[in-house]
Amino acid sequence: MLLDEGKCFKLVCGAGNEDAQEVEKLVALYSQAGCKFFDLSAKPEIVEAAKRGLQGREGYLCVSVGIKGDPHIRKAQINYEKCAGCHKCEEVCPQRTIKHCKVKQARCIGCGKCYSVCTHGAISFVSENKDLSEVLPPLIKEGIDCIELHAMDGDWVEKWDYINSVYDGMLSICTARGRLSEEKMIEQIKQMIKNRKPYSTIVQADGYPMSGGSDDYKTTLQAVATAEIVQNAKLPVYIMLSGGTNSKTAELAKMCGINYNGIAIGTYARKIVSKYIEREDFLRNEYVFNEALKIAKALVETL
Ligand code: SF4
Ligand code: SF4
Known part of the structure; x- marks a missing residue:
């Protein structure tokens, strides 16, 4: 209805x-x-x-x-060896799920905003193919x-x-x-x-x-x-x-x-x-x- x-x-x-x-x-x-x-x-x-x-x-x-491959089922992760600690990803994350350059994956919705602002190539995704x-x-x-x-x-x-x-x-x-x-x-x-x-x-x-x-x-x-x-x-x-x-x-x-x-x-x-x-x-x-x-x-x- x-x-x-x-x-x-x-x-x-x-x-x-x-x-x-x-x-x-x-x-x-x-x-x-x-x-x-x-x-x-x-x-x-x-x-x-x-x-x-x-x-x-x-x-x-x-x-x-x-x-x-669907963005809705992926989770961001940070490679600490590449991360420069600039915190740009923390600022843009709509889920506020990045703290101290660490992603709390349970709250990550895979939107990719963090990936777009990281100029150090430190962010990648793992896909949860259930x-x-x-x-x-x-x-x-x-x-x-x-x-x-x-x-x-x-x-x-x-x-x-x-x-x-x-x-x-x-x-x-x-x-x-x-x-x-x-x-x-x-x-x-x-x-x-x-x-x-x-x-x-x-x-x-x-x-x-x-x-x-x-x-x-x-x-x-x-x-x-x-x-x-x-x-x-x-x-x-x-x-x-x-x-x-x-x-x-x-x-x-x-x-x-x-x-x-x-x-x-x-x-x-x-x-x-x-x-x-x-x-x-x-x-x-x-x-x-x-x-x-x-x-x-x-x-x-x-x-
Ligand atoms: S934007 Fe990239 S380099 Fe900056 S804190 Fe996040 S992961 Fe590290
Ligand atoms: S993919 Fe989106 S929700 Fe997940 S950590 Fe990056 S900005 Fe936050």
Whole structure:
């Protein structure tokens, strides 16, 4: 219903975000702000943390998995022999997960911002290519509402077939044009949905993955443009904007005639409340929680 009405706000906690405490706080905050759909790392302890955060409120939980090479499932690491200790990476990390030139990998979302600023070539990535036959069955048993495959390019067939064989609920395809042409992206979506029932799949049109740090139209332009390409293909799927989404996304999409079903916001949604979320007393301190709630509500209501 939320998708049909174009009112589906999805909070992206981060496919690679394995910080259970942070996820619980984010879900507690955004579920109270009116969000009902949450994107989580595919780990039982993270799904449990999200359930705690819901505190009995209605919410749909989506776990994200990726294919080798996908930025959402990689983790940064620093080579200390090359590191000059300039701290530039610490300053740009949206997850604030680099301290004293060391990456706390559980919180790393693989965005690559640290890599871009390191002029010493000290940062590289390790890819977490999870075996889905170990990861998904316990999560399905525990109760999830959606599985998302990040299928930007590469070998998605085996993983997608496996997901379809073990789960008959809503699936989501996270796709982008970074490595695929327009034509290839649409062709890939068509292949992925050909054996699925109409409107049982969400296509998450990722403009620039994990790029939504700023709140301007330029940052969200590619999310809207990618959604337009999917919309023009007239496929029986729900369209969700993501990758560079912020408080301007809904407005720009409406101005451009995009009939979106939902908007997924991660980096920006986490950033605007980070100074509250980071507090150890966040869930107990009513004043702090309510200050963050005003900000989260204003973002959810932009849809
Ligand atoms: S930016 Fe590179 S050189 Fe500077 S602290 Fe980070 S890893 Fe080290
Ligand atoms: S900047 Fe991005 S990739 Fe680098 S450590 Fe932080 S979250 Fe991970």
